[in-house]
Amino acid sequence: MYELRVLNGLHEGAALPLSGNLWWIGNTVESDLQLCDNGIKARHCQLVRQDDQSWLLLAEEGIVCNREGERQTIPLSIVPGEIFTLNGVWICLEAAETEWSGNQIIPQPQVQTAIKPVQPVQQDRQEPIGEQIAAMVPAKKSLFKRLLPPWTQITAVSLLLLFAITVTSWILQPGIAEQSTETTTQLSKPHLDNNVAIRTVVEHMLRERQLNGVVKIDTSKKSVILRGSLPKDQLPVVQRMVDNVEKNYHLGVPLINDTEARATTLPFRITQITDGSKANIVTEDGQRLFIGDEHSGFRLVRISTNEVQFRGQDNNDITVNW
Structure with a gap:
């Protein structure tokens, strides 16, 4: 048994046991989890449990x-123990038997004041007279310092340092690119393993595009098919939606437009x-049609007297003038 736990806000400490496959979160009494915090909508979002026991938040x-x-x-795939937010309200999906102490928001790390170790006081010692005399004699300049003026020495050192940084960056660049590629590969897309899960996501996208009234979803064990007669300017909208689903999810069955x-x-x-x-x-083939015939x-x-x-089958009307 799992539950949704509210970690902050007006309903901090509230928990919703998850029994079934679909739950609504919003600010109305009809919601499965009612939140009255500012910014929470009437039907803010819904949580869906799929057949493979994975979870989607839409x-x-x-x-x-x-x-x-x-x-x-796009629908967010979550796992037990993961936190999501709704307008500043933190909510966690967790197993009911897990203690609440494990779900608290991770505090910001505290900055610890570094304590300097006490350096031992070195006692002054009397250097031998021979060493004092040697220190008073100026050291002999190196050949490099005698041949080049100070500004030339600084320029040469800067160029050598810049060259070393450039070579190091060039050597490390393939390794960084390879590491980035490996990280991207490791990011897995959510799985929609059956037609019920695919239908849930597609219905949500059709409602967002106001196409749920004209596009019909037919499901079978082998595929999910979108059918309907649409104006020509809406056909690319449906195709882009299908491409988006195929790009962002691993589909268990094909989605056909x-x-x-x-x-x-x-x-x-x-x-x-x-x-x-x-x-x-x-008609031209000799068939006589009365009102109501197809x-x-x-x-x-x-x-009528002039038309x-x-x-049609999708309730679109065609008028012929005569």
Whole structure:
């Protein structure tokens, strides 16, 4: 059994036992975990437990950040013992039997004052007279100092130091790049191992793009398929969303984009139109359609004195003037 623990804020010390697979966090009484702190939205976020016992945190109306305070624009994969923040409220996912003392926020390290060791006082000693005389005689200058003036000596030393730094950087650069590559490789993407987990993430993204009413999600054991007829300018939006999911997650089953452009013309021609009490039309293949009849996926819904109206399977209307 796991639980969510509130580490600070108005509800510090509160805990929510996690029984089930989906929990809402927000400031309303209908929320599974109610937080009344400033900045918490009505449906701030939701926590989902997947079939493989992994956990996903999805932002809804509010902002979700990781332990470092970085805002998460995609669903955040968390593990027991990990801390996340909601507008300054620190929350931890932890096993119920774990003591609370282990979940406290790590304090900032204290700066310890270094104590200088007491240096022993050296007693003055009387140097021999011979050493005193030798110290009074100026030392013989080296050949390097006698040939070059002081400013030239300083320039030469600076150039040698710059050359040494450049060579050292050039030698270490491949090792640093290799270490960076290894670190990037070690960062693993969250796993969505089944169609339920993939559907949860895709539904969230469709709601963000206001496409949940026009894109249908069909799931099977082998794939998750997006279907629907959309305006041409919305098709790239769906494709970018699918590419984003494939880029940021390891998918257990393929995610297939089967959306298509919405039809703006009828797939057949009308050769005869009759209005009145027995209004009907005749298509080029000789089929007579009355109000309510369907042909090639389009249903005849109205015949007036100057136009005929059809409705497609995705509830888009096509009007033909006559």
